[in-house]
Amino acid sequence: MSTRTFNEKAKAVVILEDGTAFYGKSIGKLNYTLGEICFNTGMTGYQEIFTDPSYFGQIMVTTNAHIGNYGVNSDESESETVQISGLVCKNFSLNPSRVNSDDSLKSFLEQFRLQGISDVDTRALVRHIRKHGAMNAIIGNLDLGIDVLKEKLANHPNMKGLELASKVSTSKTYNLGESNSGPKIAVLDLGCKTNILKHLVKRDAQLTVFPYNVSLDDILKLQPDAIFVSNGPGDPEPLTEVTQLVRSVLDKKIPLFGICLGHQILAQAIGISTYKMHNGHRGINHPVKNLQTGKSEITSQNHGFAIDKQQTQKNPNVEVTHIHLNDQTIAGIKLKNKKAFSVQYHPEAGPGPNDATYLFDDFLQMIK
Numbered sequence: 001m002s003t004r005t006f007n008e009k010a011k012a013v014v015i016l017e018d019g020t021a022f023y024g025k026s027i028g029k030l031n032y033t034l035g036e037i038c039f040n041t042g043m044t045g046y047q048e049i050f051t052d053p054s055y056f057g058q059i060m061v062t063t064n065a066h067i068g069n070y071g072v073n074s075d076e077s078e079s080e081t082v083q084i085s086g087l088v089c090k091n092f093s094l095n096p097s098r099v100n101s102d103d104s105l106k107s108f109l110e111q112f113r114l115q116g117i118s119d120v121d122t123r124a125l126v127r128h129i130r131k132h133g134a135m136n137a138i139i140g141n142l143d144l145g146i147d148v149l150k151e152k153l154a155n156h157p158n159m160k161g162l163e164l165a166s167k168v169s170t171s172k173t174y175n176l177g178e179s180n181s182g183p184k185i186a187v188l189d190l191g192c193k194t195n196i197l198k199h200l201v202k203r204d205a206q207l208t209v210f211p212y213n214v215s216l217d218d219i220l221k222l223q224p225d226a227i228f229v230s231n232g233p234g235d236p237e238p239l240t241e242v243t244q245l246v247r248s249v250l251d252k253k254i255p256l257f258g259i260c261l262g263h264q265i266l267a268q269a270i271g272i273s274t275y276k277m278h279n280g281h282r283g284i285n286h287p288v289k290n291l292q293t294g295k296s297e298i299t300s301q302n303h304g305f306a307i308d309k310q311q312t313q314k315n316p317n318v319e320v321t322h323i324h325l326n327d328q329t330i331a332g333i334k335l336k337n338k339k340a341f342s343v344q345y346h347p348e349a350g351p352g353p354n355d356a357t358y359l360f361d362d363f364l365q366m367i368k
């Protein structure tokens, strides 16, 4: 095992699948925790990131050197709990300062029993993952012993092929929004971020949020004006029943908008496959070009899978509407023969810039 950093006072370690280890101090009570390691380059927005259900099953490395310094605010969570499986950071701040904060990050994380490690050389760690690609990791208390931790890590399943939407989707159907005038939208919750629902309700939509395994009949009974397919964690490929459901919804000519995992599901529904990226896109300053307007937008992103570019370009029923300017991956599509479109990134932000909120307006316009 190579040792990238050594800290005399180290009590905690994060070990990567390739054996690389980084030492640090535990955040709160540490036993051990497992997940796929990834990093987010956002300089703000840690609370929204930690509570985003799309991160379920992932250990998050934050690249801002200070985490916790502005506390947390109960209105700013993207779901009801902390969703990441572990936190790796440089400086963990115990003394938050912000007028609007109503709790410290420390007590927030304790409430949800999140385990983590601080005082890690996160620059070295991020450079390592960026070069060697996505892989599993374990954060553990050094008292457990390196060999024990390595054994647990070896037994942890790979993100490729992992179905996780069922772990974060709502178990019960519920309604949101009050207006009787707005369109009825069926939301397929694969791990939906709160801010997406807020954007739709703000535009007078009446939402019925369904669990990931809802039947086509239950959706049709609602007689929805449109369907929204949400973001969510894990590999889209094993979600074959959700993909079939979306295919049936398209056959019924119900207008559709998908975000992130929802975008990947729409692609799969029309025969385009998805693949695991060497490293995902996770940050709040990713440049995307809108090919319809020629304008570029700065976007919030969080995905480790993407849709196949060649298959997308060859599909006669698909128009590529958005392209990621860093690596030219597909960032948005529209169906030519149906009222359906989707984006790989996060127009709802939370956290991130609001450049792409026009997509919610486009969705409501498409329904009219």
Ligand SMILES: NC(=O)CC[C@H](N)C(=O)O
Pocket (backbone or CB within 6 Å): 054, 230, 231, 232, 233, 234, 235, 236, 259, 260, 261, 262, 280, 302, 303, 304, 305, 306
């Ligand atoms: N934010 C999301 O919906 C992520 C989608 C999918 N889990 C991925 O990592 O690509």
